[in-house]
Amino acid sequence: MDFTAPAAVNGNAELYCRYGIPFVMGTTGGDRDLLKRTVESSKICAVIALNMAQQIVVFQAMMEFAAQNFPDSFRGYRLVIAESHQQGKKDTSGTAKAMVQYFNALGISFTTDQIIMERNPLIQEVVWGVPRERLGGHAHHCYTLLSENGTVLFQFRHNVNGRNIYIPGVLRAIRFLDKKVQGRAQGIAFSMIDVLRG
Numbered sequence: 001m002d003f004t005a006p007a008a009v010n011g012n013a014e015l016y017c018r019y020g021i022p023f024v025m026g027t028t029g030g031d032r033d034l035l036k037r038t039v040e041s042s043k044i045c046a047v048i049a050l051n052m053a054q055q056i057v058v059f060q061a062m063m064e065f066a067a068q069n070f071p072d073s074f075r076g077y078r079l080v081i082a083e084s085h086q087q088g089k090k091d092t093s094g095t096a097k098a099m100v101q102y103f104n105a106l107g108i109s110f111t112t113d114q115i116i117m118e119r120n121p122l123i124q125e126v127v128w129g130v131p132r133e134r135l136g137g138h139a140h141h142c143y144t145l146l147s148e149n150g151t152v153l154f155q156f157r158h159n160v161n162g163r164n165i166y167i168p169g170v171l172r173a174i175r176f177l178d179k180k181v182q183g184r185a186q187g188i189a190f191s192m193i194d195v196l197r198g
Contacts, residue, residue, distance in 0.1 A: 028094030
C-alpha cells in the first residue's frame with residue numbers, strides 16, 4: 001500500500017514491478033501515463049487510484065457517465081474548480097484534476113492549471129468552513145458551473161473532514177488486488193472503479 005510523496009510515485013512503482021510486488025497506489029502526482037505503462041509492461045498487477053473514498057469514486061463514475069452520454073450539454077457554461085487540502089499537500093488534488101476531463105467532454109473549456117488550490121489554514125477555516133481540528137487532514141472540493149448569461153448556477157461539492165472515509169476503500173482495494181494476484185493476473189493496472197465493480 002503506497003501513500004507517499006508525489007515525486008516518489010514513479011520510482012516506487014518501478015521498484016515494485018522490478019521485484020514482483022503487487023501494490024495499491026493511493027498517491028497523486030507523478031507521471032500517471034508512465035505509471036500505468038510501468039505496471040502493464042510488468043509481471044504484476046496493481047490498483048492505481050487518485051482517490052480511495054468509495055463514495056467520491058462513485059461520484060466520479062456518475063460524471064464519467066454524463067460526459068460519455070451527454071457530450072457538450074454544458075457548452076457555454078463557465079467553470080470554477082476549487083479545492084482545499086491540508087497545508088502539507090504539495091500538489092493539486094488528483095480528484096479535482098480527474099474531474100476536468102469530464103467537464104471538458106460536457107462542453108466546457110477548462111485546464112487543470114486553472115484549478116484553485118487552497119493551502120492557507122486561516123482561509124480554510126474562515127472561508128471554506130474547515131473545522132479547526134481537521135485543518136491537518138481534510139479534502140474539500142467545489143465545482144461551480146455558471147451559464148453564459150449568469151442566470152443558471154450548478155454547484156457540486158464533496159467535503160471530507162479527516163481521513164476515515166478512505167479506510168474502507170483501501171481495504172476493498174487490497175482484497176480486490178489479492179484476488180487478482182491469486183488468479184494470476186499480470187500486467188494490469190486496475191482503477192478504483194474496477195475495484196467497486198469487482
